[in-house]
Amino acid sequence: MSAAAESKTRREGASASRARLRHRFNAWLNHHRLSAADSLARVLDNPVSSLLTWLVIGIALALPAALDVALDNARQLSDKWDSPAQLSLFLTATASAEQAREFHRELQERPDIAVVVLVSREEALAEFSLLSGFADVLDSLDSNPLPDLLLVTPAPEAGPLAALQQELSTDPRVAEAVLDMAWLERLNTLMELSRRMVLALGGVLVAGVVLILGNTIRLAIESRREEIVVIKLVGGSNGFVRRPFLYTGLWYGVGGGFFAALLVAAALWFLGEPVARLAELYQSSFELGGLGMMGSLNLVVLGGLLGLAGAWLAVSRHLRRITPR
């Protein structure tokens, strides 16, 4: 064979194998379309049992999703409180009462500070002995151990409080500038704890959804056992047999995700009015946030993925065992 003829044959061979590949790809795509449509038709053909499956999955997904939304709302609320409204300036023990009053005046003239309250060491001691009940012990002390205290409330338009704290703590008269963060830390820790609990609950429920769907698909496989045998007898591959069941799982999952989004939206609508009234009573403009378009879509996609996972679980366990006898 001449070199030219050989290269021609090779080209033809390559184009023939490309055509075969294209045919196989088209066949594969066709069967995906067919399986998707056929599975959807089967799901819709049994509206009651499908609806029940969708609701079960929807409820299981709605619970963690709703808790997550609640948490998001709580975080939004707490973000507004992120800056404590007050800075406590403890003056050095060497600072005299005169110096303290001087400092008080200085601060009051600053534009970024709204109010400054001077709590002198005598007042502090009196208040402490009154509130603590240690009056006798405190009386026996030779000198007052408490420093003078300036309570600084920044002007609303002032910058971050931490910057002010930084600046004032460098003043030689100030021993310590303290932001009262303890309760905020507690709140944040509590939020983190709740977040983890929601995550754990979500994990458990997601696993439950996969198992429920796995079982549903297992039943579907059982009810179509004869069909599977016949398909395998006439040359259907495992992939061919698997496809409709994977799509069935997908449709159940997507429907479940849709119902979950619907349930969350319904719950928010149900709570919306009292929350708004409560916010009004607190003179807050707080508004309940929902899943939003993206969140709902994510829920549907998540449902679909879980459906696929459950179907895959069932299919990989049960289809192989069904062979022609």
Next chain:
Amino acid sequence: MITFDRVSKRYAEGHEALSEISVEIRQDELVFLTGHSGAGKSTLLRLIMLIECPSRGQLIVDGQNLAKIGARGIPGHRRNIGVVFQNHQLLFDRSVYHNVALPLVIAGYEQREIGRRVRAALDKVGLLAKERALPITLSGGEQQRVGIARAVVARPRILLADEPTGNLDPALSAEIMQLFEAFNQVGVTVLIASHDLALISRLRHRILTLRDGRLVSSRA
């Protein structure tokens, strides 16, 4: 086309269904396989379809040594073989048309091509008018013909039939056999398992006789 070389099949429970079978079936042949029930007719067909694997010996189908076909190759191998089952193996939840179309759907043909071929196959078995019917509404003979249409629709090179006339009256049986002869005449290798000796000895084709898993005669 189909070559058995000292093929034996022993089941796990120790029963030897086939022993030392050696036979060759040529591409242009129609061959009958007969013997009492339990003689190994079905097992022989199942070996060709790779539902079972031989315990010993070599089996070559269409130039391929079946021992070399892995689990992934089995579907492709079965697509090259049309099979008519004794119990029809039809799907009762779908129409005659969709039953016959199944091998083509598996092979990935386009809808238009599927329609053309399914109608051609149904026409050949005389059931074109019943394409929308459900198999359950058909008589036994009609169901068998649907099974035959499904077996030939993808134009396989080999056609196997396991007792295709099992429950049919003599006139219908003869008709079914004529169908198989017609396929053989267009170049399909046909192997039919049947115990209807009266019928098959009237037709002039090679008859393989099995007794207790052994090939006892192979005559034309």
